[in-house]
Amino acid sequence: MIRYFFGRLVYGVVVLALVTVFVFIAITFIPSDAVDVMLADSGATEEQAEELRAELGLDQPVWQQLGTFIANAARGDFGRSFFTGESVVDLFLARIPVTLQLGALALVIGTLIGLALGIIAALRRGTAIDGAVRVTAVAFLSVPNFVLGLLLLTALGLWFAWSPPFVYRGPTEDFGSWAQHMLIPAIALGTASMAGITRMTRSSLLENLGSQYIRTVRAKGAGERLVLFKHAMRNSVIAVLTLIGVDLATVLGGTVILEAMFSLPGTGQLVYQAVLDRDYPVVIACTIFYAALFIFTMIIIDLLYAFIDPRIRAAREAGR
Amino acid sequence: MSSDVAGSPLAPVVPDEPRSDGTTPATPRTSQAPPRRRGPAAFWAGLKRFVRTEKLGAVSLTLITIFVVLAVFAPLLAPYDPLLQHRRNITEAPSGTFWLGTDDLGRDVLSRLVYGARASMVVSVVTTVVSLVLGTAIGVVSGFLGKRWDLVIQRLMDAIQSVPPLILLLFLAVVLTPSMTSTIVALTIVITPSFNRVARGETLRIREETYIEAARSTGSSALRTMVRHVLPNMAAPMMTMASLLFAGVIIAESALSFLGIGTPPPTPSWGGMLSSGARYVELAPWLILAPGIVLSIAVFSFNLLGDALRDFFDPRLQR
Numbered sequence: 197m198i199r200y201f202f203g204r205l206v207y208g209v210v211v212l213a214l215v216t217v218f219v220f221i222a223i224t225f226i227p228s229d230a231v232d233v234m235l236a237d238s239g240a241t242e243e244q245a246e247e248l249r250a251e252l253g254l255d256q257p258v259w260q261q262l263g264t265f266i267a268n269a270a271r272g273d274f275g276r277s278f279f280t281g282e283s284v285v286d287l288f289l290a291r292i293p294v295t296l297q298l299g300a301l302a303l304v305i306g307t308l309i310g311l312a313l314g315i316i317a318a319l320r321r322g323t324a325i326d327g328a329v330r331v332t333a334v335a336f337l338s339v340p341n342f343v344l345g346l347l348l349l350t351a352l353g354l355w356f357a358w359s360p361p362f363v364y365r366g367p368t369e370d371f372g373s374w375a376q377h378m379l380i381p382a383i384a385l386g387t388a389s390m391a392g393i394t395r396m397t398r399s400s401l402l403e404n405l406g407s408q409y410i411r412t413v414r415a416k417g418a419g420e421r422l423v424l425f426k427h428a429m430r431n432s433v434i435a436v437l438t439l440i441g442v443d444l445a446t447v448l449g450g451t452v453i454l455e456a457m458f459s460l461p462g463t464g465q466l467v468y469q470a471v472l473d474r475d476y477p478v479v480i481a482c483t484i485f486y487a488a489l490f491i492f493t494m495i496i497i498d499l500l501y502a503f504i505d506p507r508i509r510a511a512r513e514a515g516r
Numbered sequence: 517m518s519s520d521v522a523g524s525p526l527a528p529v530v531p532d533e534p535r536s537d538g539t540t541p542a543t544p545r546t547s548q549a550p551p552r553r554r555g556p557a558a559f560w561a562g563l564k565r566f567v568r569t570e571k572l573g574a575v576s577l578t579l580i581t582i583f584v585v586l587a588v589f590a591p592l593l594a595p596y597d598p599l600l601q602h603r604r605n606i607t608e609a610p611s612g613t614f615w616l617g618t619d620d621l622g623r624d625v626l627s628r629l630v631y632g633a634r635a636s637m638v639v640s641v642v643t644t645v646v647s648l649v650l651g652t653a654i655g656v657v658s659g660f661l662g663k664r665w666d667l668v669i670q671r672l673m674d675a676i677q678s679v680p681p682l683i684l685l686l687f688l689a690v691v692l693t694p695s696m697t698s699t700i701v702a703l704t705i706v707i708t709p710s711f712n713r714v715a716r717g718e719t720l721r722i723r724e725e726t727y728i729e730a731a732r733s734t735g736s737s738a739l740r741t742m743v744r745h746v747l748p749n750m751a752a753p754m755m756t757m758a759s760l761l762f763a764g765v766i767i768a769e770s771a772l773s774f775l776g777i778g779t780p781p782p783t784p785s786w787g788g789m790l791s792s793g794a795r796y797v798e799l800a801p802w803l804i805l806a807p808g809i810v811l812s813i814a815v816f817s818f819n820l821l822g823d824a825l826r827d828f829f830d831p832r833l834q835r
Contacts, residue, residue, distance in 0.1 A: 210671070211671065211674050211675050211678050212678070214671060214672065214674075214675035215675045215678060215679060218672075218675055218676070219687065222687070222688070222691050223691060225691050225692070226690070226691055334816070334819065334820065334823070335812075335816065337816075337819055338763070338812050338813075338815040338816035338819050339808075339812045339815075340767045340770065340771065340811065340812070340815065342771060342774055342790070343790065343804075343808040343811060343812060346790060346794055346797075346804050346808065347804070347805075347808055349797070350797045350798075350801055350804060350805075353797065353798060354798060354801065444680075445680040445681060446680070446681070446682075448680040448682075448683065449680040449681050449682025449683055449685075450682065452682055452683070452686065452775075453682075453771060453774065453775065456775075457794075467683065467686060468686065468775065471686045471687075471689055471690050471777065472776075474690060476690065479686070479687055479690050480687075482683070483679060483683055483684070483686075483687045486679060486680055486683045487678045487679045487680075487683075490678055490679070490680055491678050
């Protein structure tokens, strides 16, 4: 199992290295020189621009820039913002808690409600409740998270004169304010996952409940609660976990729009502002950080599979 | 966006084999079975069967047809010029003259919605078709050649898929100058690996089938085998995947326009309408309600179609 884990870890690092190479190949396609954009309104001379280019390493060929980047990255230096000169690592680390809180809250809300609705629909198969849950799920699967965020913001503003707080306060600092700030964007972000998980739970549970081993459990005289939670659900959770992994990418991306909409100072805001400012070092480093975040969370999910399913654990211990 | 889960558990389907809809098989499976229809005739026959057996699929096809008609005939259907500013009717509520009201510059919301369908459909159709072709080609070649080729190609695809889609789109927005073409290029880069993954998986499965062995033993070249035998046998999962990814592309296109890095204004786009409408939300809620609902219905139609296609092609589901 440990060997398997290290294998995955090494593989994750390889993919991350490929992402870095891809990013540096892509930036050679940048149309206008970054320095020209920076100095557009400053009235700097061409000489000063050259100086700045040399300082930022932009006069070197791309492979050399990539080499420098990797050498510096190995020492924990991922570059500095063009505009403020701050270290990208510091900028990212200062904002990541907000993004992780938002993403985690969204996934927790989506998973809990999704599981509950999925179980209800499966147990009441063919009834009006089942129908209502299924239709709601398909509908919510189709509302983009930023549209839902906008609609929630509008509705709450019009009916309750509510608007998100202007200043973000951490959960330990002022829990009430934090909850107010986080809950609505988290609901907007988690709803699509909720709908997907509802559908997955329902179909997977129905499949498992109809299988031979459940009949055996029932034949032993086990109560319905035991059948559901100890036997059928355990097999369905694997499918749901896979779906959470897929949703993770959408949720991480979605934080960008929802942070901007609800003025949450997370990494999404950081990367979006950097894109608008064409602050290349920040955009490059953040792209790589997001990939790292995604890759390593997927490894954790992969480990959870083995934790939940002894068959997967056994297969891996036998050497894949 | 990359809903691999949605596309993966697709069962193999033999092409043109009649789907039995419950009690009796549609065609007796004897040697006297009618000759296989090919080309347009087979397509229309399949479509008819699809509409008959999948009620929700029929609904989704109707909705999609409406969107396509709106996009194609936008100049004929829109009541006004989408860019014309009715200066006396700024942020006017929906009325007989302006069915869905006007925006902050006095432009007719309905006309902008109709033209917005055009932007959305053009980007989504081109992106989906190009990535479908590209992703299938990469996946089939990679799966068919195997060995080192497969290893290298799939690691590259993994690299693209390891960046969350919207983050990758933001990064590409910095690299490319904003235009509709750039949006399509960026979305194609993001979507292609998902098609590749399904196509490769299907190829690995099909490669082991006896009919491939038969084809190869009769001297069919690798290229011919891929085109004549591998490709037709993965049509079903690829179509389902295309429909589901199409829905994702619609969302992504509008998200980019919403962030101001997609379809550049003043060209009407649903995402752009949402972001400019957001500023006047308390004054004129219809400015976000109209594009929000239309966008959601468009996504809904393609999700529904994907679901229906999956059920339609799944021989295990017999009703």
